[in-house]
Amino acid sequence: MATMVAVALALSLAGANGAAGSAAPGAPQHGSFYRYDGSQALSRIKPGTVLKSRHIPLAFGPITTPVTVTQLLYRTTDQLGHPTATVTTVIDPLPVPVVPRIVGYLSFYDDLGGRCAPSYTLAGGDPGGGANQSQAEEEELLIAFYVANGWIVTVPDFEGSRLHWMAGRESGQATLDGIRATESALGLGATTQVALSGYSGGAVAADWAAELAPRYAPELTLTAVAMGGAPVDYAHLFAYANRSKVFSAAMPGILLGLARAYGLPLDRYLSPYGRRLVRAESTQCMTSVFGDYPGLKYQRLFKARYRDPFKIRRLAQIFNDQIMGRRPGSPHVPLMIGNGDVDGFGDGVMRLGDAETLARQYCRQNVAVEFHRYGGAGHETAGAYFEPETALFFQGRFDGLPFKGNCGSIPEGSSIKPLPVPKRGVRR
Numbered sequence: 001m002a003t004m005v006a007v008a009l010a011l012s013l014a015g016a017n018g019a020a021g022s023a024a025p026g027a028p029q030h031g032s033f034y035r036y037d038g039s040q041a042l043s044r045i046k047p048g049t050v051l052k053s054r055h056i057p058l059a060f061g062p063i064t065t066p067v068t069v070t071q072l073l074y075r076t077t078d079q080l081g082h083p084t085a086t087v088t089t090v091i092d093p094l095p096v097p098v099v100p101r102i103v104g105y106l107s108f109y110d111d112l113g114g115r116c117a118p119s120y121t122l123a124g125g126d127p128g129g130g131a132n133q134s135q136a137e138e139e140e141l142l143i144a145f146y147v148a149n150g151w152i153v154t155v156p157d158f159e160g161s162r163l164h165w166m167a168g169r170e171s172g173q174a175t176l177d178g179i180r181a182t183e184s185a186l187g188l189g190a191t192t193q194v195a196l197s198g199y200s201g202g203a204v205a206a207d208w209a210a211e212l213a214p215r216y217a218p219e220l221t222l223t224a225v226a227m228g229g230a231p232v233d234y235a236h237l238f239a240y241a242n243r244s245k246v247f248s249a250a251m252p253g254i255l256l257g258l259a260r261a262y263g264l265p266l267d268r269y270l271s272p273y274g275r276r277l278v279r280a281e282s283t284q285c286m287t288s289v290f291g292d293y294p295g296l297k298y299q300r301l302f303k304a305r306y307r308d309p310f311k312i313r314r315l316a317q318i319f320n321d322q323i324m325g326r327r328p329g330s331p332h333v334p335l336m337i338g339n340g341d342v343d344g345f346g347d348g349v350m351r352l353g354d355a356e357t358l359a360r361q362y363c364r365q366n367v368a369v370e371f372h373r374y375g376g377a378g379h380e381t382a383g384a385y386f387e388p389e390t391a392l393f394f395q396g397r398f399d400g401l402p403f404k405g406n407c408g409s410i411p412e413g414s415s416i417k418p419l420p421v422p423k424r425g426v427r428r
Contacts, residue, residue: 027125028114033073034087034161042075042083047173048180048217049075051085058091059124061137067091071119074181078160079170079261087119088156088178090185093147100188101398103151104179105143106171106198106205108135108383112163112253113283118155131287142387146197149391154182158205165257165286166201166234168322172208176217183220195224195394199383200350201286203230207324207358210331224397225331228338228372228386229347229379232324232354233416235310238298240351247349247379248296249289252277255301258318269312274301313422320418325358330365334403336393338372340382347379353414363407370405 028034036042036051045051052073057064070090078084109116116127121136122143146153156178158171179194198206206227213222231237234254241247256278259266267275278301281289299307310316320326339355340347346354352373359371370393374382396403 027120028087028117028157028161033071034085036073036075036085042085045075045083047075047077047083048177048184050181050185051075053185056123058122060140061133062124062126064124069122070185071123072178072181072185074177076160076174076177077170078162078173079164079167080263084160084162086157086160086174086178087117088154088181089119089122090182091143091147091153091155092186093150093152097150097152100186100192101151102179102182102188102192102194103146103153103394104175104194104196104209105139105146105153105155106158106175106196106202106209107139107155108198108200108202109139109159110165110201110253110286111159112165112256112281113285114163116285116287117157117159119157122155127285128288131290132285135285135287145387145391149395151195151394152182152186154178156205159257162260163257164261166204166231166254166322167258167261168204168208168324169212170261171205172210172212173216175205175209176213176220179220180217190219191221193221193223193398195226195397196222197226197387197390197394199227199386200229200231200379203227206230210333210335211325211329214329214332222333224334224336224394226336226338226386226390226393229340229350229382230324230337230355230358231350232358233351234319234322235419236351236354236414236416237349240346241349242297243295244348245294246291248294248298249281249292250286250349251296251298252301253281253284253286253289256282258322262314262318264314264318269302269306269309269315271301271303277301310419311422313424316419316421320421323416323418325361325416326418331362331367334368334370334397334405335359335362336370336372336390338374338382338386338389340374340377340379340385342376342378342381347374347377347382349379351414353411354416356411356413357416358413359410360407360413363405363410368403368405369407369410370403371410
């Protein structure tokens with residue numbers, strides 16, 4: 001029923017006196033709203049502080065609707081601990097609920113160029129047509145689905161202003177600071193219940209936010225976290241996606257996103273072919289490049305002496321730093337974790353065994369986990385199974401219903417041990 005309501009809501013928004021969104025705000029890399037221009041140094045401002053705000057008409061695809069939403073520029077923290085700023089888009093249900101609850105919707109926008117950031121597409125910005133436009137509209141339906149349940153929805157650009165795609169700590173911190181900014185802007189107390197939902201790239205933000213929250217934002221009342229299709233171990237992702245007809249194209253982009261986040265001089269290690277692919281993806285949303293390099297092997301991206309890139313000391317350290325559940329801490333809230341299984345190994349890009357191992361690790365930390373294996377489902381299909389389940393999961397946790405999860409029936413999974421790091425001075 002809620003799905004039908006969401007579809008009806010989105011269609012009504014698109015059709016109600018709508019017009020083509022030609023007056024959409026500038027893209028993040030160009031718009032002045034995205035730049036902090038205050039006199040006080042960001043380092044002296046608390047994370048989650050609202051720096052700017054504006055009201056804009058919500059868009060459905062290229063169609064502007066009569067619904068007004070709020071966008072907030074807020075202070076957050078990047079992958080290396082430096083102060084920075086990014087934007088979240090806040091959508092209130094009408095009528096406003098008596099007991100407000102917040103859902104942080106964590107987009108799978110997977111953006112290296114700025115045109116697919118949710119703050120831009122929700123304002124009617126053009127993500128580049130084709131697959132990018134279809135993805136943006138799909139996510140707008142999902143956001144409408146949560147709003148139709150009577151929840152306030154906040155949608156952060158958790159990659160940050162420099163588009164550090166796949167940087168886990170930064171994504172989690174930007175998510176938590178987006179909640180802080182939302183509560184502040186709406187005059188809500190820290191006792192407001194909060195749930196987070198992220199699939200694929202959004203699962204990076206969801207998992208890291210869940211793990212970081214007890215230390216980074218202990219005042220928030222985080223109540224539930226749902227994540228699906230999570231890249232638990234990036235080295236395993238590379239091994240699984242290697243030679244894939246579709247998802248091998250993600251590998252150059254992941255390298256670039258992490259290089260940006262860590263200040264890694266990536267070109268030092270890349271072959272001419274690798275540099276060409278990284279440059280080609282440097283301004284793209286990943287949806288538009290999937291399938292562009294069928295059968296790509298990550299070894300081709302590197303110079304001959306670095307054909308095993310995981311023996312590069314700095315790269316091994318960076319990949320180890322992204323392994324979910326390894327360092328940040330333990331979530332303190334119930335989790336729903338889902339993963340497709342199309343071939344006995346996973347969904348075609350995210351390994352099922354990794355997700356099972358992560359879930360069991362959380363179970364050993366006394367976290368209640370509900371794990372879902374979507375048999376026969378590839379990455380995109382599994383997302384269609386995962387998303388509708390989140391609303392029931394959130395509603396039950398918001399209402400305080402008993403929840404035990406299914407820890408006792410989650411399979412053993414696979415090892416997610418970190419890569420061996422070469423000694424200093426070796427294969428740097």
